[in-house]
Amino acid sequence: MRALKEGLKFHANAIKSGLTPNIFTANQLIHLYSKLGFVGEACKLFDEMPERNVYTWNAIINAHIKSQNFTAAQFFFDSAPCKDSVTYNSLISGYANSEGHENMALNLFVQMQYESESVKVDEFTLTTLLNLVAKLRVLCYGRQLHSYMVKTNNDSSRFAVTSLIDMYSKSGCYEDAWSVFNGSGGQGVTDVVVKNAILAACCRKGELELAQEIFSTQLELNDNVSWNTMISGYVQNGCEDESIELFKCMADEGFNWDVHTFATVLNACSTLKSLKLGKEIHAWVLKEGMLASPFIASGIVDVYCKCGNMGYAESVHKTFGTRNSFSITSMIVGYSTRGSMLEARRLFDSLAEKNIVVWTAMFSGYVKSQQYEDVFHLFREFQNKERTVADALIVVSLLSACATQASIDLGKQIHAHTLRMRIKTDEKTVGALVDMYSKCGNISYAESTFQRARAKDLVVYNVMIAGYAHHGYEYEAIKLFQEMKQTGLQPDAVTFVAILSACRHCGLVEEGEMYFSSMTEDYAITPETDHYACMLDLYGRSNQLEKAVAFFDKMPIEPDTIILGTFMNACKMNRNLELARMAENKLLEVEGDNGARYVQLANVYASEGKWDEMRRVMKRMRRKAAKKLTGRSWVHVGNDVHVFKSGDRSHSEAEAIYFTLECLIQELCDVLAFDNLI
DNA sequence: GTAGGGTTAG
Numbered sequence: 009m010r011a012l013k014e015g016l017k018f019h020a021n022a023i024k025s026g027l028t029p030n031i032f033t034a035n036q037l038i039h040l041y042s043k044l045g046f047v048g049e050a051c052k053l054f055d056e057m058p059e060r061n062v063y064t065w066n067a068i069i070n071a072h073i074k075s076q077n078f079t080a081a082q083f084f085f086d087s088a089p090c091k092d093s094v095t096y097n098s099l100i101s102g103y104a105n106s107e108g109h110e111n112m113a114l115n116l117f118v119q120m121q122y123e124s125e126s127v128k129v130d131e132f133t134l135t136t137l138l139n140l141v142a143k144l145r146v147l148c149y150g151r152q153l154h155s156y157m158v159k160t161n162n163d164s165s166r167f168a169v170t171s172l173i174d175m176y177s178k179s180g181c182y183e184d185a186w187s188v189f190n191g192s193g194g195q196g197v198t199d200v201v202v203k204n205a206i207l208a209a210c211c212r213k214g215e216l217e218l219a220q221e222i223f224s225t226q227l228e229l230n231d232n233v234s235w236n237t238m239i240s241g242y243v244q245n246g247c248e249d250e251s252i253e254l255f256k257c258m259a260d261e262g263f264n265w266d267v268h269t270f271a272t273v274l275n276a277c278s279t280l281k282s283l284k285l286g287k288e289i290h291a292w293v294l295k296e297g298m299l300a301s302p303f304i305a306s307g308i309v310d311v312y313c314k315c316g317n318m319g320y321a322e323s324v325h326k327t328f329g330t331r332n333s334f335s336i337t338s339m340i341v342g343y344s345t346r347g348s349m350l351e352a353r354r355l356f357d358s359l360a361e362k363n364i365v366v367w368t369a370m371f372s373g374y375v376k377s378q379q380y381e382d383v384f385h386l387f388r389e390f391q392n393k394e395r396t397v398a399d400a401l402i403v404v405s406l407l408s409a410c411a412t413q414a415s416i417d418l419g420k421q422i423h424a425h426t427l428r429m430r431i432k433t434d435e436k437t438v439g440a441l442v443d444m445y446s447k448c449g450n451i452s453y454a455e456s457t458f459q460r461a462r463a464k465d466l467v468v469y470n471v472m473i474a475g476y477a478h479h480g481y482e483y484e485a486i487k488l489f490q491e492m493k494q495t496g497l498q499p500d501a502v503t504f505v506a507i508l509s510a511c512r513h514c515g516l517v518e519e520g521e522m523y524f525s526s527m528t529e530d531y532a533i534t535p536e537t538d539h540y541a542c543m544l545d546l547y548g549r550s551n552q553l554e555k556a557v558a559f560f561d562k563m564p565i566e567p568d569t570i571i572l573g574t575f576m577n578a579c580k581m582n583r584n585l586e587l588a589r590m591a592e593n594k595l596l597e598v599e600g601d602n603g604a605r606y607v608q609l610a611n612v613y614a615s616e617g618k619w620d621e622m623r624r625v626m627k628r629m630r631r632k633a634a635k636k637l638t639g640r641s642w643v644h645v646g647n648d649v650h651v652f653k654s655g656d657r658s659h660s661e662a663e664a665i666y667f668t669l670e671c672l673i674q675e676l677c678d679v680l681a682f683d684n685l686i
Numbered sequence: 687g688t689a690g691g692g693t694t695a696g
Contacts, residue, residue: 066687070687136690166690169690173691203691205691206691241692268692272692304693307694307695334694336695340695369696373696
């Protein structure tokens with residue numbers, strides 16, 4: 009490399025001293041310098057050239073684009089005394105391929121159309137723009153470009169065909185991609201890039217058999233990319249084992265594994281959560297010397313995280329990727345899944361510049377670990393430190409924390425934030441909003457959010473139906489269930505839990521039985537614990553203990569604590585101590601260390617005045633040293649939540665709190681006394 | 687001199 013650099017310098021000096029005053033050679037040299045990364049040298053030569061033409065200007069603009077210096081590229085573009093299509097195409101392509109400059113590319117394209125005669129939109133411009141609109145997913149622009157290409161006869165070269173197939177496929181229009189492919193000769197094409205583009209399109213659509221057929225015809229055409237596309241296609245469609253087979257086959261057929269191959273196969277390992285395979289691939293990666301690639305390093309870290317081996321993940325991370333945000337995100341998720349939030353936080357703090365994905369991983373981690381206070385603290389930190397707006401995924405985490413903490417005020421603020429910032433409300437956001445309002449006790453807000461939303465999937469309906477059921481609007485729940493079916497959505501197991509609980513709350517035995525049998529007969533859903541518990545509760549609340557007993561005996565699953573607890577409750581409501589005693593041993597056998605169960609049992613006996621039996625149960629509980637979790641309440645003051653239990657004096661302001669409470673009690677007594685006087 | 691296909695984290 010050094011020899012080449014010296015050679016280039018010698019050549020440049022020769023030109024400058026007039027030995028070969030050839031503008032063509034100098035332009036070539038600028039290009040060569042830029043290709044080797046010597047932008048400084050390219051600039052120096054450009055400055056010293058006695059004469060320049062449009063090629064010289066294009067070469068220097070490209071040199072700056074290559075080094076990602078867009079300020080300089082734009083400066084030279086603006087200063088160029090002469091421009092041609094290449095000048096425009098180069099800068100448009102530079103902007104189109106860099107993050108955050110996409111709008112500049114579009115503006116330049118508009119500007120290009122008002123330029124002089126020497127600047128014409130050509131196939132280079134159009135294919136670059138097709139790539140851009142595929143990246144930005146603006147299908148309407150893509151279609152306009154396609155029409156323009158047909159009109160100007162720019163739609164039939166292999167470059168045009170590839171870009172069109174790719175644009176349509178990435179925009180979700182598989183049929184259009186396919187018709188472009190067919191129009192260009194279909195399976196008779198001899199260009200490997202066109203072939204690979206349609207292979208990728210088939211894989212994206214899940215048409216694996218067709219992809220395999222295309223892959224196998226004209227085998228001699230296939231290159232590394234064809235193999236990588238197929239391997240990736242299998243992973244995308246959940247066929248990880250087949251992808252591994254093809255990966256091995258690729259080497260047998262004499263094709264070299266590259267960074268793309270390994271990145272894809274590592275992805276398969278992560279999905280399979282196979283530590284054994286992960287280690288094998290890790291060994292191959294080491295053998296091929298590919299760990300320097302950030303794609304591969306973070307891929308290996310991700311595999312170990314998904315397999316739950318944080319020790320291995322940590323050691324690869326330490327050696328290769330301490331600044332790799334992908335690697336750090338995988339580690340945060342890995343630690344969060346195990347509930348190690350301190351470790352997750354350590355990694356989060358190790359990243360100087362945090363992107364939205366890392367933030368989201370941290371938010372979800374706290375939600376997963378039920379550390380809701382930390383969710384809110386993190387949000388304040390996010391707002392203070394970042395300029396970017398919390399996106400839909402962060403909003404979902406925040407709303408989920410609000411729902412569990414019943415923080416309706418904060419929930420409303422977050423809702424307002426999504427509206428103000430025009431955050432795209434997809435099904436997940438709508439579901440989280442409806443759930444938050446419903447769990448915070450405001451069913452009418454939940455309802456209006458639901459009704460206004462355009463994006464509604466099964467989960468959104470489930471949340472709303474469950475909300476109605478919990479708030480005692482059983483008939484609305486049933487009505488919405490019917491409406492949901494009419495829209496063509498298929499109810500799932502969660503829908504039936506919601507609808508059965510609506511039935512049990514208002515004692516609709518016949519309807520409940522009808523839904524329960526419809527669930528298995530019409531939708532082939534196997535009932536789970538919650539469904540059985542709902543039915544038992546329904547019978548219990550409707551004073552139909554015989555039916556409850558018959559149902560209990562017929563259940564094909566071993567009764568667990570939830571079912572036994574519900575059954576016990578049914579016995580209590582129907583004042584049947586005999587059956588309660590029967591369930592008692594079984595219940596304590598399954599869940600003998602849960603204090604709440606003993607208390608529930610004791611209550612059954614107490615409600616019938618069987619004090620001896622109640623004492624016996626409580627004694628049994630003490631013998632087992634089982635403790636019932638203390639019920640707690642909380643209040644929101646400002647941005648903080650204060651948790652307390654009955655008679656709690658642990659709060660730092662306890663003195664003042666109890667003093668105020670005394671005052672309030674006194675005032676109430678005074679009011680009551682005053683009322684009595686009147 | 688400018689353009690096309692296959693790879694990561696929430």
